[in-house]
Amino acid sequence: MLHSAKQQSFSFHSELYNLIPENHLLRQIHDVVDFSFIHDLVRTSYCEYYGRPANEPELLFRLLFMQYLYNLSDERMIQEAQVNLAYKWFAGLNPEDTLPDPSQLSRFRNHRLGASQVDDVLKNIVKQCIDKGVIKSKTVIMDATHSLASSQTQRPLEILRDAAKRLVRVVVKKHPKLEKKLPSQPKLEKDQADAEKVMLHYLADLGEAVEHLLPDHEGAVSEKLHIAKQIVEDERLLANKGIMSAIDPDARFGWKSNTKSFFGYKEHIAMTEEEIITAVEVTGGSADDGKQFTKLLNQSLDTGMEISEVIGDTAYSSKDNLAVMKKEEIQPVVPLNPVVHNGGQKQEGFDYNKDADFVICPAGEHSIRKAIQGSKQTGKSRSLVFYFDVEKCKVCPLREGCFKPGAKSKTYSIRVVAEHYQEQIEFEMSETFTERIKRRPIIEHKNAELKRFHGLTRAKYRGLFRMRMQAILTAFAVNAKRMVKLINKMQPVS
Ligand code: SF4
Incomplete structure (x- = not known):
């Protein structure tokens, strides 16, 4: 049940908040960013009439915001907010108030924000930037960065064993009587040549048995069953090229160069020349950057900004991407790579x-x-x-x-077939191209900021859904910081 947004009422102890410096970052963010939009955004994820009163969405969202701004875990965020005056003030609490349990942060993130369109969180702050005149350029710069998975890679046999063990565990925990009805795990000899195939069959049989015994499965059982199915259906599993972890089946191997690889996720990012992030897309580490182009462009256009130029590296120079830009009357400032554009x-x-x-x-x-x-x-x-x-x-x-x-x-x-791209080849040789492509590296600084100061180097959680949440909330926090800086620059010097 969700109450309408309440006004903050200050207690006698609120005098203590006078100790927070006027130029404290949180004070500045509070002055320029409107967080009240969150109430409407998550409204549909609450039951209108039943249930215990929900903690104010804005309180939880402000706590999440600080978590990504200062790169803290759920527990650490609540501990810090309990004793840090600035954090408590920013959350809209009085000094003597208690904080919600840390589990409420993950519930809010996964069930409230996750159930609504989390993309709208980012879209909203970009719209605020447009309304306040912070975004003036009609250019977006695109690039991708990566985050390491929070789990280790496993060999195919380990993945199969682990996925089966986890599925049996959640089923038996909820329905102890079903233990005897589940197929028993095959006994494998040491160095058995077909061990992986035997385990693969067992996992497939186990999944079918669970579906048959629990047709209305939900929660943890559904989640583990889904992972088991993904593993069984992954044709590249036994070649050790597809799913590489039963704990985080969405993470993939990717390449930073032809000698350096990583295991995890890629964040595909679009940002304006003012360094406001307008779109974020998250994929497994092996994804092709160029194939995320249309999603990034549409997300950016959805914010209401006008786009007349896209700057990016060769990954975005595919025939399809160039055709989309031509149709939208957008100038592609992307160097052609024969392999990519053909x-x-x-x-x-x-x-x-x-x-x-x-x-x-x-x-x-x-x-x-x-x-x-x-x-x-x-x-x-x-x-x-x-x-x-x-x-x-x-x-x-x-x-x-x-x-x-x-x-x-x-x-x-x-x-x-160079002749098909004559127009773009000629533009690539022009002075305008040479000048404009120099703007591309600013997105690399943004990627470094996201990773160095806001924890995007490593996934905090497992799975694509949670990684996406992390990336979008981190982009929101970084945008808020940037918005303060740009608005301060716009103020006349007194
Ligand atoms: S390893 Fe790759 S290229 Fe070779 S047969 Fe298999 S799919 Fe084809």
Whole structure:
């Protein structure tokens, strides 16, 4: 049950708040950012007539905000707010008031904000920036950064065992009588050659049994059942290329360069030249940056801002992205990369990774070398040929239709057709392009800020949904800080 937003009533002890300096960051944020929008945003996630009175959404949202601003855990946030005058004042409490339990923060984040459109949180602060005249430019800069997963990678057998153990545990905890009805775990010999396949079958049987016994499953059982299904259906699991953790099945391996990899997530970000983040999209670490372009553009346009220019690296120069920009009358300031802009996929599932300069196949293997074929002078009939390791192809579970038995090589070619991009090639050689592309690195500073000061280096939680929440709330906190700075700059010097 949700009460309407209440007015803060100050107690006798509120005098203590006079000790908070006028220029304290939280005072400045309180003055420029309107947090009251949260009440309407989460209203539908509360029962209108029943249940205990809910803690004010604005109180919980302000606590969440400080959590991401100061990079604190749920418990630490509540502990700190109990003794820190500025935090308590910002939350709208009196010095003698008690704080909600830390579990309320995660409940609010996952069930209230999660149930509503969490994207609207970011959209709202961008709109506030537009209304206050903070955003003037019509440019968005796009880039991606990454966060390490909060769990370790596991081998396929460990993943299968772990997922089965977790599913059995939640089912038996809730329904102890079902323990005997579940299929029993197979006994495996040490170094059994088909151990993974045996466990894979067991996990599939276990999932089916749980669905049959508990057709109306919910909560933790549904969550673990969903993970078990994801694992069973992942064709790349046994090749150790798909799901790599039963605890965090959404995290994926990604590449920072052709020698450096990471396990976790990617945050795809768009921001204005004033350094206000307008869109955030989160994917597993292996995702192609260029394929997030349309989502980032639409999210940014949804805030009401006008966009006439997009600045980004070569990842965004695909044929499809350039076509979208042309249709929207947006100038692409993105350097062309022959592999990316000609890279309409010949075969489904092959992705070019521009950071590592290799192609990743549907089985998750990456090409081991690249060769250029054709005339180097004209560039008109050239092809880039990526070679895969045939020893891996010979035993690949996805080789049918991809690798001919007995073939000496497996290649993936991309033809370079420069003449299709003449207009963009000419623009790339202009002074305007040279000047405008210099603005691109400012987004790298923003990425560094998100990671260094606000905890985006590592996922605080597990799963794509929670990672997305972390990334959006972090972007909101960083935008609020930036908004204060820009509004201060706009004030006439007295
Ligand atoms: S056959 Fe080779 S190239 Fe094709 S999916 Fe398998 S490993 Fe990748």
